[in-house]
Amino acid sequence: MPPKKKRPAIHAATVLALLAGSAYLTVELRKDEQDKSPEVQAVTDSPGRLENGASPQGGKQTWERLRNPDRSVLRTEGGKVLATFTDGARTATLSGPSRTFAEPANTKSRVVTDDWVRLMPETWRKGAEKEKWFKDWYKQYAGSEEDDIFAIAFQYVEGAPIKKDDEGIAYRGDASFGPLNPNGSEGNDLREEQSDFYDYLGIPYTFRDGTTIQPEAKRARAIDCSGFIRTVFGYRARYPLMATDSSGDGLPRTANGMARGKAGTEVIKLDGVGLGPADRPKTIDVVQPGDLVFFKLDARTKERLDHVGIFLGHDAEGHKIFISSREEEDGPTIGDKGGTSRLDGNGYYAVGLRSAKRL
Template sequence: MPKRKGRPVVHAATVLALLAGSAYFTYELRKDDQAKVPAAQTVTDNALQNSGKATGKQTWERLNDPARSVLRDAKGAVIATFTDGARTATLKGSSRTFTEPANTSTKVVTDDWVRLMPEPWTKGAQNQQWFKDWFKQYYGSQEDDVFAIAFQYVQGSPVKKDSAGVPYEGDAVFGPYKADGVDRLEQNDFYDYLGIPYTFRNGTTMEPRTERYRALDCSGFMRMVWGYRSRYPLMATDTLGDGLPRSANGMARSKVGVDIIKLQGPSPWYTRPKNIDTLQPGDLLFFKMDHRTADHIDHVGLYLGLDTEGHKVFVSSRKEQNGPTIGDKGGVSRIDGNGFYAELFRSAKRL
């Protein structure tokens, strides 16, 4: 993600002081203690809200825009949502609270659990054995989902290493400083964070760069969460291999997944979507932020849903915060209203 024109420079010493301060995040799983936190916010998709009816049993429903299958409980409430052509599923479960008090007062209380299915959804897939087996394993499961994994890289997250000593989770930075000591280097992928060579499915091997150890830029963060951790296929670059491309622009324009909000309007700035109510927790959000990147989309984040104030929020890795955040530095992490990111939001994809 490029440096924004016209934004004040934060000196390295200031950044280090901030990092050394009260830097922590809270990820709480609430089960028997629901009364102590605000209620989970509901989705704003009118089709989901208005079509459910109490039937006394679980029922499947087909909805359009996008084409998807919805599983409802006996009272008509949504249990799970599956979108045609996408592997992402949202399952209702225990309510959790995601916060980052060192950088924002924003609090996300959600009962949505975002997981990857082994195959893209198709109409009638609920009758196939692969889905029955997957749903039995993951509905009600408290195994880390995409949201839990994403928050394992925000400021103050504890480092965890595998048996080979490779740090697969823990506080990530956006990237090291450039020679000028002001701007930060981009193009920091998950293998840079890990510090190990990585061979992609097409046989391409990418080598980590020592100075970028524990660094993830915006798209590298998404590739860590969805690819290395959740096992979504990854391309080596924007052109080599198959799966999720390397850059935000490559992801936005890729044929993988389903375009929930399509890129519209004239380049290079395109236009802000007029309606964003079709978004679902777990969607990739794309932004056009800098004139220096020509017609490229230059930032990507993960949509979390509504915060406790009813705003649509996301998590992404940014230069200003120097890593993954739902914070306010450089712009509040909301895509509704008229804030910095809201104004520059352009499209969305469901993997």
Template sequence: MSARTGRRVVMGVLAVVVGVGGIAVGLVRGDQVRLLPQAPSAAASSLSGTPVSDLRFLRREEPARSTVVDAAGTVLATFTDGARTVTLDGPERTFAEPQFPGRAVTTRVWVRLLPEEWNPEDENAPWVRDWLQTHLGSTEPDVLAFAKDYLDGAPEERDAQEVRFKGDASFGPPPPPGRPPIESNDFYDYLGVDWTFADGARREPDPVRYGTADCSGFVRLVYGFRAGYPLIPTNERGPGLPRRARAMSEVGPGVTLLPDTGGIPTNLGVLQAGDLLFFDLDKTVDGRTDHVAIYLGRDESGGHRFVSSRVRADGPTLGDLGGTSLLDDGGYYSRSLRSAKRL
């Protein structure tokens, strides 16, 4: 059953039309690192049948990137200069929340992270084709699969120490009557474990916030805890993804795709699945970012759809609960979009 107030449904709400394997996920409690065992990888060299050794790299601009194409010219992968995020062609799958309004996203795009930021000179590095050999056609869970693990009704999964690392996430604990929603719910609050960051800073979860993740906490849960992107405990510029949406937008890592000009960006065609989207929802005078989401791609009606954790939906959703999860329909979130980055 769902942990969210007023949203108790049976799982089965997000369809992934493909058999999915898994990877080992590092879980840190204090100074200890534990690996959560998953199913083995199922990798293929190229869905098109072209040997990886024969794939070609082509340079593109806006943003500067290297695309990998097969003998027929089909794009199989995109590496963006200065980013670790890679999109790969893979088996088709569908993401949906049919218990809520909103169109499904059916896609062949899989989103994974490189060990380091992409440099165009890496095209000739031996490790690149080895990496492609491993990941083209792989059905190991990717960034989008990780995100769906926290939607309404998502089933729980626990490790050997009974730490829940998957399952329905709420936005935050119920606020006192007449008070605004309680925020500042980070990924370690969801997990309910102490967390030691790379700089030695230690954070302890608030038991009241167990199972919750606000918008930036959800992004850190998906990209940091699950996908392995470095995290920092503060909102300062540093070697990882900072805590709040505003800091992610202003000083966080990644390649800017849509700069914040104070208005609504229109060049949505530069986006690819996995990109971070930043919004100004409260429309304050300073006009600063206060919400972050993960772009999913085009839905069945052609709309640009995203997933994010938000108050009115009481947690992560890609549906149209408490506002449409779209960037181009003139709705609440569409009017509030300000910028985008690629990690």
């Protein structure tokens, strides 16, 4: 769902806060005094709200089935896409108030989108629109401004304020990629990988298969690329998590495990993991906001994919922008350091793109 080219005047009721001089963009549209920065810029507008699953334009809603991948699309009578649900996936994309995602300290790219990405309680299948679980879920979230996948993701970028839960655990805020590597250098493994969500939180975590993993003190407040995905989709949005790539079921530990595992629906098929142009996808137009995108960047990892991010949408210039945690920027970013965050073109990450999945 691309952003509209023409927008109404900015509504004061919807404000996205930028922490001046940093990369942090808050995407909360609710009033939350604890998270407000004293230095604020209004940057977005707010179109009509979807009430109880109804179209803001009113009128009849229609369902249609599309392929590649198989999915159900809900439209207004006038043809506007309200939501997309993909067979075998829990990720849903709903149309809602427009938001702007930006990281001015690290890039000129800005993504303006009315897409809100959420996880459904069950995987989608043809005809699920008639089932009670879906009707209840859609009634709750159509037009909702509750934190979605994008909002959660930006709660870990540079400058994002720390927020604690009722037990005093800091579950969000500016995240590092990992501790400094004593044998690394700038541009050459400067920081260590292997930091997962439990390291960021600083608490032990017991997975569904009974495995309990202890955090490492040196990795506190750090999440590597796959750890970032597991933090956003797993710990925060409650997608099931695996302890490793092979133990239990759910979202695997590594980028390679996620790309090759059973979780989700394949959007761009993995055809090869070489470093040459022949291994690039033939087309990337099928990616949808919220999709996981996988990369082959390092020859040392051989047959393994070694990076993963979340596709956000298009920037003002039409480029496909993603967010991921990287050592060059030391944490989650849409910035340009170490390579522009684009799936299209011939940049570092675009050339390394190999596949995509919808969880």
